[in-house]
Amino acid sequence: MSHREEFRAYMKAADRTSGINYGRHLTEAQVIAYCRNEMSEAEHQAAETHLVWCEQCIALFRSVRDFLEPAHDDEQEITTAETAEAWRSLWPEIRGKKTVEFPRAREKQFLSRATLPLAAGLALSLLALGWQTWRLLSERRSREQSQQVAMVWESKQHELEYRLAQVEQNGRDQLQQERDQRLAAEAERDRLQDHLSQQSSQEIPVFTARLSSERGVDDDVRVRFSGATRAARLKLLISKPYEFPEYAVELADESGRIVMKTSSLRPSGDDGALSLRINRVRSGRYKLRLFGGKEKKPLGEYGVSVTQS
Amino acid sequence: MNLPERDPVEVIREIKQGLNFEANCRWLFERHYAQILRFFRRKGFDTEACRDLTQDTFISVYKGLKDLRQEEQFESWLFAIAHNVWCSLIESRTAQKRSATVLSLDGEDGSDDRLPIAARLADKRADPLTEALEREKLEKLREALLHLPQQMRHCAQLRVVHDLSYAEIAALMGISVNTVKAHLHQAQKALRTQLSAYFEEIIV
Numbered sequence: 001m002s003h004r005e006e007f008r009a010y011m012k013a014a015d016r017t018s019g020i021n022y023g024r025h026l027t028e029a030q031v032i033a034y035c036r037n038e039m040s041e042a043e044h045q046a047a048e049t050h051l052v053w054c055e056q057c058i059a060l061f062r063s064v065r066d067f068l069e070p071a072h073d074d075e076q077e078i079t080t081a082e083t084a085e086a087w088r089s090l091w092p093e094i095r096g097k098k099t100v101e102f103p104r105a106r107e108k109q110f111l112s113r114a115t116l117p118l119a120a121g122l123a124l125s126l127l128a129l130g131w132q133t134w135r136l137l138s139e140r141r142s143r144e145q146s147q148q149v150a151m152v153w154e155s156k157q158h159e160l161e162y163r164l165a166q167v168e169q170n171g172r173d174q175l176q177q178e179r180d181q182r183l184a185a186e187a188e189r190d191r192l193q194d195h196l197s198q199q200s201s202q203e204i205p206v207f208t209a210r211l212s213s214e215r216g217v218d219d220d221v222r223v224r225f226s227g228a229t230r231a232a233r234l235k236l237l238i239s240k241p242y243e244f245p246e247y248a249v250e251l252a253d254e255s256g257r258i259v260m261k262t263s264s265l266r267p268s269g270d271d272g273a274l275s276l277r278i279n280r281v282r283s284g285r286y287k288l289r290l291f292g293g294k295e296k297k298p299l300g301e302y303g304v305s306v307t308q309s
Numbered sequence: 310m311n312l313p314e315r316d317p318v319e320v321i322r323e324i325k326q327g328l329n330f331e332a333n334c335r336w337l338f339e340r341h342y343a344q345i346l347r348f349f350r351r352k353g354f355d356t357e358a359c360r361d362l363t364q365d366t367f368i369s370v371y372k373g374l375k376d377l378r379q380e381e382q383f384e385s386w387l388f389a390i391a392h393n394v395w396c397s398l399i400e401s402r403t404a405q406k407r408s409a410t411v412l413s414l415d416g417e418d419g420s421d422d423r424l425p426i427a428a429r430l431a432d433k434r435a436d437p438l439t440e441a442l443e444r445e446k447l448e449k450l451r452e453a454l455l456h457l458p459q460q461m462r463h464c465a466q467l468r469v470v471h472d473l474s475y476a477e478i479a480a481l482m483g484i485s486v487n488t489v490k491a492h493l494h495q496a497q498k499a500l501r502t503q504l505s506a507y508f509e510e511i512i513v
């Protein structure tokens with residue numbers, strides 16, 4: 001034994017016979033944690049003391065170091081291609097030769113487990129597809145029916161519009177005809193009125209026809225005065241001419257403007273006629289409204305016979 | 310190698326569930342292949358043996374993955390498998406060479422000269438005088454070691470007893486190589502001073 005070996009043997013003996021309890025051996029995880037400095041201070045110290053003493057754990061430490069140490073500069077590089085090649089070589093071992101069973105079992109289980117949901121999913125999909133198709137067909141059918149109904153209604157609408165146009169045309173024609181007739185009547189009336197005016201200017205009293213046929217909408221009576229009219233005699237065509245002791249008369253032009261107001265007209269004679277003086281009234285058509293009493297109560301239905309002088 | 314960023318724990322769980330089995334196995338393989346191959350290279354095997362051992366390791370990994378309870382401990386578990394593969398190979402080679410002389414790491418080679426001192430001290434055939442001298446030498450050595458600071462003593466023990474390299478000692482102690490060298494120099498100097506009468510040569 002050389003001197004060096006002798007010293008080494010004594011060192012070992014000193015270690016082993018020191019009587020110190022260095023604790024239990026370290027596990028792989030503990031050595032890895034030690035190398036990564038992931039232990040507490042106390043744990044690290046205890047592990048270091050044990051390692052120094054324990055040849056077995058030193059061997060483990062060396063292996064862990066070989067495992068954890070990154071590639072050194074002097075080490076041959078392991079390329080991606082080499083890794084890929086190694087994988088291509090390993091994969092058949094795992095897959096083809098059934099080296100690893102649990103994933104296959106899992107896959108089978110997965111398949112068997114997945115079959116039912118897949119079938120259910122497929123059935124649901126088909127059901128949904130069928131329902132969707134039926135719905136589309138129904139919609140199409142409904143749309144066609146709606147279109148037919150719409151066409152029927154449209155033709156009816158056209159027919160009604162045609163009829164309405166005819167009625168309107170007829171109405172327009174009739175209205176035009178009536179308007180023409182009315183214009184002709186008014187022209188005739190104006191002619192006769194002028195004729196009457198000419199006669200009244202000759203101081204010949206003319207008794208007009210009753211004008212109640214021209215009764216207006218506001219309980220008034222439409223009268224026409226020529227420019228020569230100075231007075232008018234109103235004969236009330238009501239059942240009780242003496243119902244009121246006195247009457248009031250308003251005369252308004254075509255626009256509704258009151259051109260003359262007269263009150264306290266007392267009926268006289270057997271027929272209860274009212275004498276009304278007309279001054280400064282231009283020739284034309286007027287609305288004559290008659291009220292009863294000082295309170296000017298509307299008379300309701302009444303008629304007036306006007307005599308101009 | 311540019312691997313997609315993934316959580317290894319999640320990958321292992323998916324493998325255990327049989328989800329994306331090939332892709333996940335490949336991801337795990339590519340993440341650790343170089344590490345395992347390097348491990349075996351550092352153990353001194355040739356390239357072909359390293360590839361075979363790495364492949365054996367990964368087959369064991371995929372076989373045993375279903376029984377791995379703590380996915381967070383995967384790396385420790387992977388190391389344990391690689392270490393076992395290596396130990397198994399060593400054992401099988403040892404068994405093949407059983408007929409040849411085996412030198413143990415402790416020097417227990419059968420010859421009395423290489424017996425550990427402690428064993429020889431217990432040997433009934435030892436000479437009483439020699440035994441007394443060896444006991445004294447051992448006691449002096451133990452005293453001298455106890456006088457050394459703890460870190461220095463540990464460095465010396467690791468170097469002399471376990472034959473660790475400076476780098477290995479530095480890694481184990483968590484100090485620099487230069488500090489290791491300084492500690493060993495100081496330890497050698499101190500031991501020589503105290504034990505020169507007992508040991509002819511003290512090399513730390």
